[in-house]
Amino acid sequence: MTPENAPREDAEDSAIIELGGVTKVYPGDVQALRGVDLLVERGELAAIVGPSGSGKSTMLHVVGTLDRPSGGTVSIAGYDVAELSDRELSALRARHIGFVFQGFHLAVGVSALDNVADGLLYRGVPLRTRRELARAALERVGLGHRVGHRPHQMSGGEQQRVAVARAVVGEPELLLADEPTGNLDTRSGAEVLEVLRDLHRAGTTIVVITHDMEIAEWAARRVRVRDGLIVSDDGPGTGRQALAELRGAAR
Amino acid sequence: MNGRTGRDGRTGQGGRRPRLVPARMSGRDVVRVGMTGLRARPTRVFLSALGIAIGIATMVAVIGISASSKEQLLHQLDTLGTNMLTAQPGRTLFGEDAKLPTSSVEMTRRIGPVTEASATGRTDASVRRTNYIDKANTSGIAVQATGADLLHTLDGSMRTGVWLDSATQRYPAVVLGAESARRLGVQKVGRQVWIGDRWFTVVGVLNPLPLAPEVDRSALVGWDAAARYLGFDGHPTTIYERSADTAVRDVRSVLPRTINPRNPEQVEVSRPSDALAAKAAAAGAFTNLLLGLGAVALLVGGVGVANTMVISVLERRREIGLRRSLGATRGQVRTQFLAESLLLSALGGVVGAVLGAAATFAFASYRGWPPVVPSWALFGGIGATLVIGTIAGIYPAARAARVSPTVALTTA
Numbered sequence: 284m285t286p287e288n289a290p291r292e293d294a295e296d297s298a299i300i301e302l303g304g305v306t307k308v309y310p311g312d313v314q315a316l317r318g319v320d321l322l323v324e325r326g327e328l329a330a331i332v333g334p335s336g337s338g339k340s341t342m343l344h345v346v347g348t349l350d351r352p353s354g355g356t357v358s359i360a361g362y363d364v365a366e367l368s369d370r371e372l373s374a375l376r377a378r379h380i381g382f383v384f385q386g387f388h389l390a391v392g393v394s395a396l397d398n399v400a401d402g403l404l405y406r407g408v409p410l411r412t413r414r415e416l417a418r419a420a421l422e423r424v425g426l427g428h429r430v431g432h433r434p435h436q437m438s439g440g441e442q443q444r445v446a447v448a449r450a451v452v453g454e455p456e457l458l459l460a461d462e463p464t465g466n467l468d469t470r471s472g473a474e475v476l477e478v479l480r481d482l483h484r485a486g487t488t489i490v491v492i493t494h495d496m497e498i499a500e501w502a503a504r505r506v507r508v509r510d511g512l513i514v515s516d517d518g519p520g521t522g523r524q525a526l527a528e529l530r531g532a533a534r
Numbered sequence: 535m536n537g538r539t540g541r542d543g544r545t546g547q548g549g550r551r552p553r554l555v556p557a558r559m560s561g562r563d564v565v566r567v568g569m570t571g572l573r574a575r576p577t578r579v580f581l582s583a584l585g586i587a588i589g590i591a592t593m594v595a596v597i598g599i600s601a602s603s604k605e606q607l608l609h610q611l612d613t614l615g616t617n618m619l620t621a622q623p624g625r626t627l628f629g630e631d632a633k634l635p636t637s638s639v640e641m642t643r644r645i646g647p648v649t650e651a652s653a654t655g656r657t658d659a660s661v662r663r664t665n666y667i668d669k670a671n672t673s674g675i676a677v678q679a680t681g682a683d684l685l686h687t688l689d690g691s692m693r694t695g696v697w698l699d700s701a702t703q704r705y706p707a708v709v710l711g712a713e714s715a716r717r718l719g720v721q722k723v724g725r726q727v728w729i730g731d732r733w734f735t736v737v738g739v740l741n742p743l744p745l746a747p748e749v750d751r752s753a754l755v756g757w758d759a760a761a762r763y764l765g766f767d768g769h770p771t772t773i774y775e776r777s778a779d780t781a782v783r784d785v786r787s788v789l790p791r792t793i794n795p796r797n798p799e800q801v802e803v804s805r806p807s808d809a810l811a812a813k814a815a816a817a818g819a820f821t822n823l824l825l826g827l828g829a830v831a832l833l834v835g836g837v838g839v840a841n842t843m844v845i846s847v848l849e850r851r852r853e854i855g856l857r858r859s860l861g862a863t864r865g866q867v868r869t870q871f872l873a874e875s876l877l878l879s880a881l882g883g884v885v886g887a888v889l890g891a892a893a894t895f896a897f898a899s900y901r902g903w904p905p906v907v908p909s910w911a912l913f914g915g916i917g918a919t920l921v922i923g924t925i926a927g928i929y930p931a932a933r934a935a936r937v938s939p940t941v942a943l944t945t946a
């Protein structure tokens with residue numbers, strides 16, 4: 284193992300996200316993040332909330348390794364992002380991270396099954412296996428009866444569930460969602476949230492950005508962001524499955 | 535709810551993390567993804583492939599049609615044979631027209647490998663439709679004396695009527711070459727034409743003789759009739775002979791000496807099939823101008839493909855971002871767009887090759903030629919489109935690879 288890829292021996296076993304003093308400055312001297320510390324453990328469900336322009340999406344880009352921070356340290360699934368090349372980051376995303384966006388970004392004219400199967404395209408999985416796993420993932424999000432449908436034949440909620448299935452078909456350790464219900468009505472949004480909750484119960488770590496206070500309530504751990512800083516955080520581990528279920532039971 | 539399995543590289547616990555290496559995409563997947571990209575925009579794909587198709591079709595058709603015409607000439611040469619030589623009088627040392635001895639045909643027949651020999655002898659007479667037409671107006675038709683064996687030596691055939699026989703050779707009977715019949719407007723046996731100063735009866739009309747076009751433009755009468763009615767001196771002016779194919783060279787070398795032992799230099803020997811062979815060779819060399827036009831069309835098609843790809847990259851930034859978020863490396867994005875560009879131009883290339891071949895078949899069968907499309911032209915054409923597709927795709931693919939993955943997240 285080369286030094287660049289040397290594992291962080293000191294990494295907390297259960298920590299999947301570790302941000303230390305992360306800053307992000309966009310061209311034009313826009314300070315989107317101004318020193319963010321965040322630790323998310325495996326199995327947590329965390330909601331990131333905050334006003335528009337507070338830096339939530341920027342934070343998600345950095346966590347998802349889609350963008351590099353201007354300063355600070357980022358460690359995802361035990362890998363120090365600063366030490367990874369662009370190729371290695373791609374591999375990290377392919378294996379460890381799933382994304383759900385506000386826009387569904389489904390390929391038009393392509394069946395739900397193949398849209399989901401594309402979630403494994405960059406994992407070196409043969410087509411037949413990709414399709415088999417895609418079918419299972421669609422069943423998991425309650426769309427087992429829609430495998431042959433094209434995006435335009437599905438409701439927004441269904442499309443977003445297809446996108447969720449695509450994000451989790453490779454069973455990533457970390458699922459990042461940026462306002463996944465932002466384009467949906469309440470009912471469809473609730474369906475998508477239900478799917479996320481099931482995934483969380485099954486062990487996936489989920490970080491979801493939201494404006495919606497209801498989602499924020501629904502998540503066990505809330506992280507509030509304002510002006511590029513975390514202003515309140517229930518703390519590492521509070522978003523764990525057990526806690527979430529305890530809360531659910533207490534309600 | 536199914537339980538999670540620790541697949542590929544998930545170590546779960548223990549700080550050691552495996553080295554991250556992007557998975558290779560199989561060739562099939564590259565093609566599949568490229569096809570998906572093209573299928574989403576069929577009209578645009580059709581139009582930009584059309585440019586390439588036109589270029590390739592033009593080039594394939596130009597090559598195919600010239601190859602077909604060459605094939606036709608070679609085929610003709612094959613049936614006509616290349617074993618015929620002709621001998622004609624040249625000039626004397628003093629620059630006067632030489633004459634072939636009257637015994638020329640007989641002497642020629644004595645050459646071992648010679649299988650047949652015959653001759654024609656030019657008379658001074660002219661042929662006209664009627665005696666009212668001016669004597670000087672020959673219509674370019676020569677009146678020639680010949681023997682019964684000429685038809686066989688030339689491997690000719692009658693369009694109508696009969697060839698001269700031992701009886702009609704002695705009478706004022708005439709057989710018209712194909713072209714002379716046309717010029718005189720005589721197509722029927724039994725008509726009379728005015729030769730010299732008397733009427734001759736047309737007994738037959740020949741089919742065209744590609745190896746002896748001079749006979750096509752002749753009116754043929756028997757040796758005896760020519761001597762008796764037209765004052766013919768009996769000297770042949772063209773000897774036709776055939777021999778075994780392998781002996782043509784030898785015959786050619788001895789022919790002048792045999793025909794005119796005293797002045798062999800006054801005998802000019804030629805091989806009529808050489809002219810056809812030269813024509814075939816010329817037909818095989820393509821029409822450069824048309825080929826150049828095809829190349830220009832191909833170039834324009836390539837620019838069209840590049841343009842389509844650049845637009846495609848601009849429009850598909852979100853798709854690119856999404857793929858990057860799914861784990862595609864820059865290289866894989868680049869490969870995808872290169873593959874699309876290649877598929878796009880290969881599509882044009884294949885369609886163009888098919889169209890070019892179809893055009894060749896249509897034109898060749900219209901002309902009655904054997905249709906020939908050289909396989910090197912087809913594969914060369916498709917190969918050229920692959921080169922064009924690669925070149926056209928390099929820049930768009932590089933642009934696509936530079937698209938930031940974060941764009942997938944911004945806006946719906």
Ligand SMILES: Nc1ncnc2c1ncn2[C@@H]1O[C@H](COP(=O)(O)OP(=O)(O)OP(=O)(O)O)[C@@H](O)[C@H]1O
Binds near residue numbers: 310315342
């Ligand atoms: N690519 C960029 N270039 C320059 N500035 C940017 C860029 N992306 C974001 N910003 C700025 O950075 C700040 C944080 O943006 P970000 O998208 O992270 O906010 P957000 O919390 O996700 O907001 P919203 O809730 O509206 O999605 C904003 O001021 C934004 O204008």
Ligand SMILES: [Mg+2]
Binds near residue numbers: 341461
């Ligand atoms: Mg945002």
